[in-house]
Structure formats: structure tokens, C-alpha cells
Amino acid sequence: MLIMAPSILSADFKNLGEDLRRIDKAGAEYVHVDVMDGEFVPSISLGMPVIKSARSATDRVFDVHLMVNNPERYIDDFVECGADLITIHAEACNHLDRTINQIKDKGVKVGVSLNPATPLCVLDYVLDKLDMVLIMCVNPGFGGQKYIESSTRKIKELKKMIDDRNLETDIQVDGGVTVDNVRMIIEAGANIIVAGSSVFNGNIEENMEKFLAIFKEYEK
Numbered sequence: 266m267l268i269m270a271p272s273i274l275s276a277d278f279k280n281l282g283e284d285l286r287r288i289d290k291a292g293a294e295y296v297h298v299d300v301m302d303g304e305f306v307p308s309i310s311l312g313m314p315v316i317k318s319a320r321s322a323t324d325r326v327f328d329v330h331l332m333v334n335n336p337e338r339y340i341d342d343f344v345e346c347g348a349d350l351i352t353i354h355a356e357a358c359n360h361l362d363r364t365i366n367q368i369k370d371k372g373v374k375v376g377v378s379l380n381p382a383t384p385l386c387v388l389d390y391v392l393d394k395l396d397m398v399l400i401m402c403v404n405p406g407f408g409g410q411k412y413i414e415s416s417t418r419k420i421k422e423l424k425k426m427i428d429d430r431n432l433e434t435d436i437q438v439d440g441g442v443t444v445d446n447v448r449m450i451i452e453a454g455a456n457i458i459v460a461g462s463s464v465f466n467g468n469i470e471e472n473m474e475k476f477l478a479i480f481k482e483y484e485k
């Protein structure tokens with residue numbers, strides 16, 4: 266099943282509750298929340314108080330993408346804020362396996378994200394523990410960037426790796442996704458689609474409808 270995960274990084278923060286209600290009503294199943302620490306990535310986005318408050322405004326799957334160095338320091342806090350799924354970056358962890366276990370032990374879903382230049386082989390010994398792999402299709406840190414073309418091959422190779430091991434791991438893609446390239450991304454094997462600027466710039470309902478109409482083309 267294809268899932269739409271709007272990234273609230275591009276939402277109107279002065280009307281965040283209203284934007285959350287709009288994506289919810291328009292058919293978003295996940296709410297993608299980007300947390301940036303100004304260290305792992307150049308910018309700083311939002312923290313616990315905003316996340317806690319946003320959580321109370323939606324009952325969708327709260328999908329927290331941590332672009333934070335040494336994320337093990339904050340896992341308990343994000344679980345307490347209501348995260349359903351926590352994604353950490355392989356590049357940001359000294360002990361990736363330990364941090365994955367830490368998240369699983371809290372009873373929430375776990376994802377691992379890879380930057381565009383990070384090879385899939387870093388997942389070799391942890392893939393079977395993961396609920397999701399997030400393929401970054403831009404260098405993380407900002408919304409509204411252009412899709413990096415090599416991501417498509419990476420998604421295809423990851424899909425093969427997952428299928429070869431008979432796993433059911435979700436493949437999420439994030440960065441530069443638009444209605445013009447989403448078919449290619451789905452055909453490569455992704456099933457959870459993050460989109461920020463292409464959902465929140467312009468009319469949210471119309472943008473969501475365009476994505477969901479494309480998803481319908483792939484329903485059996």
C-alpha cells in the first residue's frame with residue numbers, strides 16, 4: 266500500500282494546527298516531522314514543545330525524522346512526545362545497532378535513514394531489525410531541494426535487498442519528491458512518500474489529491 270507522509274517542515278507554522286487538520290482530511294496517513302539540530306545538518310527546525318503540541322492535533326502516524334547527531338540522547342523524549350515511528354541517520358550514530366535496539370525497546374517503530382552518498386551496505390547487519398529504511402533523495406537540512414537522480418537506483422537496489430531476504434521493510438523516500446517524479450520513485454520500489462513543498466506550497470487539498478490520484482494508478 267502506498268502511503269502519503271507530508272513533511273510539516275513546509276507547513277505554515279503560525280497555523281500548524283490548521284495545516285495538520287487539512288492534510289489529515291485530505292488523506293495523509295503519516296505526519297512527517299523533521300527534527301534538525303544545527304550540527305548533523307546546518308539548520309535547526311523544531312523541538313519537543315512543538316512536537317508535543319502538534320501530536321495532540323492529529324491522530325495520524327507520527328513519523329519523526331531525526332537529523333540529529335547521537336540521537337540516543339533524545340529517544341525517550343521523542344517517545345514521550347508521542348512519536349509512533351522514529352528514524353535515525355546511520356551517519357549520526359556511533360553505535361547504530363544499539364540505538365536501533367533502544368528505539369525498539371521503547372515499543373515504537375524504527376527507521377534508519379541514509380544520506381545520498383551513504384551506501385546501502387551499512388544496513389547489511391541491521392536490516393532485519395528495521396520497520397523502515399528512509400532513502401534521502403536530497404542532502405538533508407532543507408525543504409524545497411531538487412531530487413538527486415542517483416536515488417532511483419538506490420531505491421531499486423534496496424528493494425531487491427529487502428525482497429531477497431523475504432523482509433517486509435517499508436521504503437520511505439524523502440526530498441525533492443513531486444507529482445512529476447513520484448511514479449518513477451514508486452516504480453523503483455518506494456511505498457512511503459514524503460513530500461513537503463509539493464504538498465504545502467499552493468493549495469494543500471489539490472496537491473494531496475494529485476498525489477493520491479497517482480497512488481490509485483498502482484492499486485491492484
Ligand SMILES: O=C(CO)[C@@H](O)[C@H](O)COP(=O)(O)O
Pocket residue numbers: 272274275297299330332403404405406407408409410439440441442459460461462463
Ligand atoms: O528531511 C527533509 C529535509 O532534510 C525533508 O523531510 C524535507 O522537508 C522534504 O522537503 P521537500 O524536498 O519535499 O520540499
Ligand SMILES: [Fe+2]
Pocket residue numbers: 272297298299330439459
Ligand atoms: Fe524528512
